[in-house]
Amino acid sequence: MRAPPNKVSTKGRRKGSSKKVTAKSIKVPSQRSTKRLASRWERIDVQYPGSYEGSNSTPNTVIPPKRVKNQSLRPSMLRQIPEEFHPFIDSLVHVEGDGHCGFRCVAAMLDMGEDEWPTVRQNLIQELDTEFGMYCSIFGIAEANEIRCALHVTSDGPVGDDKWMTVPNMAYIIATTYKVVFMTLAISGCSIFFPLRGSPDPPALHKRMAVAFVNTNHFIGVVLRDGHPMPLTAHMWTYNRRVEAQTWVDPYSARIAAYSAYLTAKHGGGDPSVVDLSEE
Structure with missing residues (x-):
């Protein structure tokens, strides 16, 4: 997992026009929004695929084998x-x-x-x-x-x-x-x-x-x-x-x-x- 490439300003209003997020990007109000914590994680996942593969949001869930064998013999x-x-x-x-x-x-x-x-x-x-x-x-x-x-x-x-x-x-x-x-x-x-x-x-x-x-x-x-x-x-x-x-x-x-x-x-x-x- 890596940090966002640009520093996110949390004070005041953004200067200039706000670029809307396209359907291909994460569906949050702004690429720089800090109002929804989940958007930070979602953006990282999009920018760096595989950086958070252990997340519960991962669509492919690993199903444990039905037969559980403990190799350490007690x-x-x-x-x-x-x-x-x-x-x-x-x-x-x-x-x-x-x-x-x-x-x-x-x-x-x-x-x-x-x-x-x-x-x-x-x-x-x-x-x-x-x-x-x-x-x-x-x-x-x-x-x-x-x-x-x-x-x-x-x-x-x-x-x-x-x-x-x-x-x-x-x-x-x-x-x-x-x-x-x-x-x-x-x-x-x-x-x-x-x-x-x-x-x-x-x-x-x-x-x-x-x-x-x-x-x-x-x-x-x-x-x-x-x-x-x-x-x-x-x-x-x-x-x-x-x-x-x-x-x-x-x-x-x-x-x-x-x-x-x-x-x-x-x-x-x-x-x-x-x-x-x-x-x-």
Whole structure:
């Protein structure tokens, strides 16, 4: 931004005839008028195009990308993701923590933009209603109804924990609704969810999505590089998926087995998917 080339006199009346501003110039009473502050800025813009490109008056507005990725990995967040995934983390997708964070993560990771969380909720309700019998056989009628109640909201404001995204039950619905390989990461354990129905696409076209549960009350998205470990398959998928969906796991079997072996060695043998909750 540069100053006007000529000094502007602010005292008295201009001597001589006043030259009217043409239609091609800025539409203000005079080239030298100081009565409207905006004219000073407008004249600078005309005389020196591009000198004020950051102004709100600029007609071309830069729209931020729908998918927000924070390249600076927060140590506090990383500590809550199993260390074996750290070398493969490209970025973390941080979303607003208003009770809709899980659905915001799904929307952001699908390149819809996190503010499309109502669409995600509605899509999950539609899937649940379409295959209600299947989900009742998996979760039970009472829990299936509870899931539907948790998905339904009547406003776009913050909500309590009764409306949060819950894992593992909603993870099955997410994977099936969007036909994605859905991974959940947490220090307490990691799982992978495949669609319960529908034939898989060729492996090269598979969409993979990962979310991490942090701070005991918040979800963030995790963008992983190729070759990352594959968590253990969610237990109920094996017994409840339809026949046409059984090959979803095939391209990942070797990596899942490798991760299982890693957990076995790390925890000193035994089934890593079993946690002893006895007092002893």
